[in-house]
Amino acid sequence: MRQTMMTAKEAGWLVCSNCHKLSRPVPHSQHWRCPRCHTRLHWRTPNSLAYAWALTLAAIIMFIPANMYPITHINFFGSGQADTILSGVIGLAKAGMIPIAAVVFIASIAVPLLKLVGLIILLLSVQFRWAMSMRQRTVMYRFIEWIGRWSMLDLFVIATLVALVKLGNIATIEAGIGASAFGAVVVLTMLAAHVFDPRLMWDNVALPEIAAEIEED
Amino acid sequence: MKELIACHECDLLLPYKALPSGTKACCPRCGYQLYSARNNSLERSLALNITGLLLYIPAMFLPIMSLEMLGQSQFDTVFAGIVTLFAHDIWWAALLVLFCSMLAPLLKKLLLFYVLMGIKHSWSKPPLAKAFTWYQHLDSWAMLEVYMLGVLVSVVKLIDLAAIHFGFGLGCFIALMICAMATSVVLDHHLIWHKLEQVPNQPKASL
Numbered sequence A: 001m002r003q004t005m006m007t008a009k010e011a012g013w014l015v016c017s018n019c020h021k022l023s024r025p026v027p028h029s030q031h032w033r034c035p036r037c038h039t040r041l042h043w044r045t046p047n048s049l050a051y052a053w054a055l056t057l058a059a060i061i062m063f064i065p066a067n068m069y070p071i072t073h074i075n076f077f078g079s080g081q082a083d084t085i086l087s088g089v090i091g092l093a094k095a096g097m098i099p100i101a102a103v104v105f106i107a108s109i110a111v112p113l114l115k116l117v118g119l120i121i122l123l124l125s126v127q128f129r130w131a132m133s134m135r136q137r138t139v140m141y142r143f144i145e146w147i148g149r150w151s152m153l154d155l156f157v158i159a160t161l162v163a164l165v166k167l168g169n170i171a172t173i174e175a176g177i178g179a180s181a182f183g184a185v186v187v188l189t190m191l192a193a194h195v196f197d198p199r200l201m202w203d204n205v206a207l208p209e210i211a212a213e214i215e216e217d
Numbered sequence B: 001m002k003e004l005i006a007c008h009e010c011d012l013l014l015p016y017k018a019l020p021s022g023t024k025a026c027c028p029r030c031g032y033q034l035y036s037a038r039n040n041s042l043e044r045s046l047a048l049n050i051t052g053l054l055l056y057i058p059a060m061f062l063p064i065m066s067l068e069m070l071g072q073s074q075f076d077t078v079f080a081g082i083v084t085l086f087a088h089d090i091w092w093a094a095l096l097v098l099f100c101s102m103l104a105p106l107l108k109k110l111l112l113f114y115v116l117m118g119i120k121h122s123w124s125k126p127p128l129a130k131a132f133t134w135y136q137h138l139d140s141w142a143m144l145e146v147y148m149l150g151v152l153v154s155v156v157k158l159i160d161l162a163a164i165h166f167g168f169g170l171g172c173f174i175a176l177m178i179c180a181m182a183t184s185v186v187l188d189h190h191l192i193w194h195k196l197e198q199v200p201n202q203p204k205a206s207l
């Protein structure tokens, strides 16, 4: 049987955010729960936009100390050097390690920045119902969701370095407060992408007039 | 009644259809991957899960590499790196690394083991559903492969300053990472929830 396209909400189905089961809302009740996994059910994640905005703004604020304060203090033969994210990348590039400098630059500077800009564009587009290409928005949303974890790279590098390099007076590497601020940026942007309900982007878009059939890949 | 499903990303309502094994179903509106069909998904997930659990302790507590600099040598484990971060009072970053590289992967493995065994032996449903819910929440916080890239970057940073030797722990860690990645490919969430629905609310009386 074929049927024309319809969203679950239009058809009166609640979708469980956890196990994706469809169920009918119980009349005369405000608190619906999924019959399969007992998760609270909503038509759309409540206050999704407000939470996503709050988390994104907090991430933008933390982005400043993350880039201004040193993330590592290196002690080598008595001479100390404090590195911020950017000076660390420049140091790597100057030492001729271009590929690794590129990896760290992408993971620690480009990706967090792109994520913040992407989140702001997504949130603005939903908030003000911008007529943006759905394809662009979907790609942007999936990119933000997928890339988030890779920003943790710099923290893992620091964790490995401080453990590895602690050779008495010869050399030590210590982590700085910039590292904590950077960690906060990563967590906050991941949470922002998590609370953002992608169905909000699609709710303003008309459904095409063709039959809905699952595509095999 | 025909089983219906909805796309989790764009809310499109779709009729469920069984797929030939090895293929996956995508949403025609937004392209989101809805579910996939794989042979023996449960058995293969369980096998990978047990392998991962066995690899976990050596991967975390055996030296991943040693560093030799001016005659002094130092070798370290994943665990020691986190302890050192705590000792430096940057507990925020330390907690994050501890959670993403050690706790989340371990919890995920234990929860999945419990869920898979529970489905096999029909244990009671509510705690199993809760456990799989937690498993899904932890999914994006277990970052073994990112940690691995972090180790690689540190090696390249130090390669001019010191001689680096790789330890047995590194091999275990890589194997653990591959297990985790394979599990996420093999595991079919749609199937797990479907099976969980059939598990009785009360455990079957043991024989």
Ligand SMILES: [Zn+2]
Residues within 6 Å of the ligand: A016, A017, A018, A019, A020, A021, A034, A035, A036, A037, A038, A039
């Ligand atoms: Zn549910």
Ligand SMILES: [Zn+2]
Residues within 6 Å of the ligand: B007, B008, B009, B010, B011, B012, B027, B028, B029, B030, B031, B032
């Ligand atoms: Zn869709």
